[in-house]
Amino acid sequence: MVDFSFTDEQQQFRKILQDFAKEELLPNYTKWDRENITPRHLWRKLGELGVNGLRIPEEYGGSGADCVTTGIAAEEIGRGDFNLTYAVMLNGLVGEILAQHANSYIKNECLPQIASGEKIVGIAITEPSAGTDAGGITSTAVRNGDYYILNGEKSGISVATCGDAFLIFAKTDPSKGNRGISAFLVPSNLDGLSTKGYEDMGNIPVGRGSIYMHDVKIPASYLVGEENKGFSQVMNGFDLSRLLIGLQCVGAAMQSIEETIEHVKIRHSFGKPLATYQGVAFPIVTHHTQLELIKWQAYRGLWLRDHGFNHSRVSSTVKWLGPKYSVDAIHECLLLNGHYGYTKEMPLEQRLRDVIGLEIGDGTAQANQMVIAKEIIGKEYRCY
Numbered sequence: 001m002v003d004f005s006f007t008d009e010q011q012q013f014r015k016i017l018q019d020f021a022k023e024e025l026l027p028n029y030t031k032w033d034r035e036n037i038t039p040r041h042l043w044r045k046l047g048e049l050g051v052n053g054l055r056i057p058e059e060y061g062g063s064g065a066d067c068v069t070t071g072i073a074a075e076e077i078g079r080g081d082f083n084l085t086y087a088v089m090l091n092g093l094v095g096e097i098l099a100q101h102a103n104s105y106i107k108n109e110c111l112p113q114i115a116s117g118e119k120i121v122g123i124a125i126t127e128p129s130a131g132t133d134a135g136g137i138t139s140t141a142v143r144n145g146d147y148y149i150l151n152g153e154k155s156g157i158s159v160a161t162c163g164d165a166f167l168i169f170a171k172t173d174p175s176k177g178n179r180g181i182s183a184f185l186v187p188s189n190l191d192g193l194s195t196k197g198y199e200d201m202g203n204i205p206v207g208r209g210s211i212y213m214h215d216v217k218i219p220a221s222y223l224v225g226e227e228n229k230g231f232s233q234v235m236n237g238f239d240l241s242r243l244l245i246g247l248q249c250v251g252a253a254m255q256s257i258e259e260t261i262e263h264v265k266i267r268h269s270f271g272k273p274l275a276t277y278q279g280v281a282f283p284i285v286t287h288h289t290q291l292e293l294i295k296w297q298a299y300r301g302l303w304l305r306d307h308g309f310n311h312s313r314v315s316s317t318v319k320w321l322g323p324k325y326s327v328d329a330i331h332e333c334l335l336l337n338g339h340y341g342y343t344k345e346m347p348l349e350q351r352l353r354d355v356i357g358l359e360i361g362d363g364t365a366q367a368n369q370m371v372i373a374k375e376i377i378g379k380e381y382r383c384y
């Protein structure tokens, strides 16, 4: 049986988020960018709406919803405020990793606060000399009695400037490559930990930056999962976040297309609405079609995850082409709005800047093509 329909509950949830995005997010989307503010009150509002806790079990304050429902949240919040979709993606990713691998002390302490939106928790893998080659990180965590001592630098980390804690990946056995990496939940106020924000092109309210660790002493109970198993935990989490990112981008791009369709119906040239010219209509049709293909590939991936099937390749197709098709669509929409589209009066220039960020974050086009190549050509031909 093939069934492409959403349940009544999922459709109701979509409607609630659609209204919220239209009424409360869209009017202020550019404000947080212009004023360089992380709107923490909106993270809490997402908590009230049940968005932050979708991938967190009920006993820890979440709803334990499925991945398809989480995808609906990514898509609809993406229509209103692309930067706020980091809450959907990060809380989905971190929530799942902690729920599946952390001990009950961490789960009780942290998950309810993530679900409510009180706490923002980032995920820190990338380093100045290791991004695509995530197994090449050099941060270390050395066991010392009941503690680990963390040293190293993380770079490019979302919510670095506003995170209350970070899921930090460090080498516990540097001789073993990516089989020597462990994950730790590290509160951002610990001695020896400091952060520095970047002046980014987009995603301004997300507060991306670097994290510096100098002899950060963390209790051994903050190890998440087994020692040296951190890499496989995060790779499995990426299979979810990459699908959510595809939908976040599609949401922002579809919103841009709908706004542009309204514009080309009203704006005239040579005595007729722009929409009557195929030179205007066909690019809109092309982008709309590409986005729909990505959207359904993303929901297919989420369905596969919900049903326990392998979906790494599908996730990578969505992460590779979702941000790309969305950037292409928003760029075209900007052009179809003429010189108005180029002003900061309209949200299009910001959407373009914001969505480009996720052509890189969570794995570039090439990183995702490596995953696809490994599966369809064979792992004996991979480059690493």
Ligand SMILES: Cc1cc2nc3c(=O)[nH]c(=O)nc-3n(C[C@H](O)[C@H](O)[C@H](O)COP(=O)(O)OP(=O)(O)OC[C@H]3O[C@@H](n4cnc5c(N)ncnc54)[C@H](O)[C@@H]3O)c2cc1C
Pocket (backbone or CB within 6 Å): 122, 123, 124, 125, 126, 128, 129, 130, 131, 132, 133, 155, 156, 157, 158, 159, 203, 208, 357, 358, 360, 361, 362, 363, 364, 365, 366, 367, 383
């Ligand atoms: C908006 C944003 C948010 C981010 N958030 C986070 C976060 O929260 N946590 C986190 O840990 N990191 C985060 N990052 C970092 C991101 O994951 C890395 O930037 C990304 O993985 C690429 O790594 P890099 O920048 O070191 O580039 P590099 O790995 O140096 O790659 C540079 C270029 O070379 C290409 N390349 C590299 N190797 C190959 C190869 N073998 N074959 C072909 N091409 C190759 C890449 O595709 C890329 O185009 C974020 C980045 C951005 C832009």
